[in-house]
Amino acid sequence: MKSVLIIVLLAISIKSIAQPTELDNKVQAFLNKHKGKWHDLNVPYEDGKILYDLIIKNHYTSALEIGTSTGHSTVWIAWAMSKTGGKVVTIEIDKRRHEEAIENLAEAGLSNYVDARLANAHELVKELPGPFDFVFSDADKDWYKQYFLDVHPKLKLNGCYTTHNVADGLAGDGYYKFVTSHPDYTTTLDRTSRAGVLISYKKK
Numbered sequence: 001m002k003s004v005l006i007i008v009l010l011a012i013s014i015k016s017i018a019q020p021t022e023l024d025n026k027v028q029a030f031l032n033k034h035k036g037k038w039h040d041l042n043v044p045y046e047d048g049k050i051l052y053d054l055i056i057k058n059h060y061t062s063a064l065e066i067g068t069s070t071g072h073s074t075v076w077i078a079w080a081m082s083k084t085g086g087k088v089v090t091i092e093i094d095k096r097r098h099e100e101a102i103e104n105l106a107e108a109g110l111s112n113y114v115d116a117r118l119a120n121a122h123e124l125v126k127e128l129p130g131p132f133d134f135v136f137s138d139a140d141k142d143w144y145k146q147y148f149l150d151v152h153p154k155l156k157l158n159g160c161y162t163t164h165n166v167a168d169g170l171a172g173d174g175y176y177k178f179v180t181s182h183p184d185y186t187t188t189l190d191r192t193s194r195a196g197v198l199i200s201y202k203k204k
């Protein structure tokens with residue numbers, strides 16, 4: 001009798017965990033509505049999902065995104081932050097894109113989880129104090145290495161530094177080799193999409 005009761009209680013609690021919230025429904029509706037329609041160098045849906053899953057799996061709460069554009073990846077990161085109780089700082093240099101991103105995040109119901117900055121990331125990344133436990137680097141590729149060097153001391157142990165568009169040597173300046181051979185990181189390449197997401201965990 002007692003074990004039946006435990007099973008019933010477990011089933012109820014699992015069901016309540018899996019139940020999407022009002023915010024989940026709003027974000028999912030937003031993502032479905034815009035799927036395949038992003039046209040400002042935005043990540044594909046699949047790559048947004050990779051970022052979301054990484055944050056949820058590791059319970060990250062302090063994210064930095066370099067290269068907001070109109071906010072597709074930001075929506076995924078912010079959605080994950082809404083689950084972990086965290087926030088993402090995101091940087092964009094283009095005013096029109098920055099403003100559109102703010103509108104998109106509001107439409108998705110995620111404004112509270114985002115600090116969107118209109119700035120040159122070359123300067124702001126150096127200035128932000130951190131610490132961060134999750135980073136998504138997706139702005140100008142010829143600066144990828146410098147962004148990594150600037151963020152490295154502000155990334156927490158077991159934190160994760162992700163970089164977009166690194167497949168097929170797309171990121172110049174020996175970036176791929178630099179990161180994959182960095183002694184303080186364990187790095188893998190997720191090729192779910194053609195662009196590729198480089199995932200580097202800080203181990204020391």
Ligand SMILES: C[S@@+](CC[C@H](N)C(=O)[O-])C[C@H]1O[C@@H](n2cnc3c(N)ncnc32)[C@H](O)[C@@H]1O
Pocket residue numbers: 040041042043066067068069070071072073074091092093094097119120121122138139140
């Ligand atoms: C590939 S797009 C980002 C896409 C975005 N992560 C998404 O999935 O929606 C790169 C963005 O970085 C911005 N960018 C380029 N150089 C920058 C810089 N120095 N500082 C800030 N943003 C920059 C570009 O204006 C562009 O919108």
